[in-house]
Amino acid sequence: MFPYLGLKASTNLAQIDERLRYHPQVFEFFTTADDVTTRGLQHLHDMIDYVKAAGVDKIVMHHPMKFEGQHNEVAVDRNSNPDGYHFLMTSSEDLIKLAIQTNTQVLIHGAYNSPVSEILKKNASLQSARQVVFDRLDQFKALGGDHVMFENSISPLFDFGDPAIEDLVIEHDYRLCYDTSHGFIVLHGDNRQLRASMAHLRNQIVHYHFVDSMGQFHDSLELGKGAIDWRELQSVVNPNATNIFEINLKDQMDSREMRASYRYLQMAWRTTH
Template identity: 30%
Template sequence: MMTMKWIRLKSGLKEDHLANRLKYNPEILELHLNEEDMYQPGRLVDTIKWLQSQGVTVYLHHPSKYKGYYLDIISNDKERRYFYDWSSSALATICEKMNVKCVIHCHYANSESSRGIDDQVKRWNVRKRIEEILSIHPTCFLWEDTIGGIFSAENPFLRKEIIEPLNLPLTIDISHSFIALNGSNERLQKHLENYAYYAKYYHVVDSKGLKHDSLPLGDGNIDWKMVKPFVVDTDFIFEIGLSDSDHLDCSPMLASAAYFAKV
């Protein structure tokens, strides 16, 4: 067994992925779920129980896609919108039972909410839909920002219109915020200061600041010496994009943990 500090990793539910991560005695493991996982709730509950029995703190991540399309909380596609609500309800039940939290996105890039920051009606619709999900469960979801659009650091109305009124607990993805702020560390610092009260969880991942690149720490342009004090006392994972197509090898996350420890 290998013991390192800050081993906070991401995995799917595949047994070989979980076995790969558990070799390194992770403190935290975030389970990124897909549509198929939602149809096997017993398997998910059993996995959470097993990981908790190993002393691992578990977080879930709401599926990002339905039938190959990215989800959006205000989607005009009724089927996709139904899946968003149904899966949120199913995960809320599991979170309550297993005492875990679930990361959720309002939207991803290139969907309805990724456009129309200046559209007050659209911003209001996003808020109303968030309220509907909060009515399912008020505390189990941690709302993650994306790289642009209504629920991103790019939106100057986000805190005043959505976060503050709903007292919304957040997952801040450092790279997403950095990209939304056009790769400015100065703006990123102000953003982290502004949202620190609401940030309950972080995705720690580097970026060049131009596109969604999910780099290991040190490979991008983010000032980690500035960022570390914001995240160090909060739960987080190293959510690094894995180069192999099967996402089995988590070594880029381990390299990021080693980098973070030295910052």
């Protein structure tokens, strides 16, 4: 029952076992470039089976954040960075195929946070770069269907909180992951606007990253440690979605900050399951 105890881990078996000790209902794999090699994909498949065998049937694979030390941007320029473009496309396609095969989900970031100056070096305008993003997301949507979703960023290429982009997202009928901290940062810590944004996109949101923030930069705080007004968000979330708590951990082998966030949200929303 929503909200779920949703936990995140790498494909490292010891990390996975630590998360499974607490019986999460949702499990998200944070993948790296190593996980989308031939050997890595087989290991990921094995770990999906392992998590399923533990009784978890809601599983998400988070597309690799980086390639060769740089953010794996959907808008990567195929001419100046052919290796980056090849990695983006092949890794996305391979993960989508795996998701279809295992009946799981792939999460792809619509963007990360390339500086506007860098975006404009390779594109005539933000609008043209944004068009590249939407064209590629359309390809992934066509390939993945109900097995692929797209996450908001703090980049102007795919940032929720901007009504123009939200209208485009609705027009394209994308399945969405809404990261609360990213939305809050884009909106400069405005809780009213965050609530409006989440309400606007509610029907297309299939997964949440519940994360607190002070609304200034990417701080990934435990719930209750930032400035987001969680009580006001209960009425605008989609209860048919899944969720995880994507919190910075002091120790990757200890999910306590994620679990504490879940307890905080249960209290804020007065849920008892």
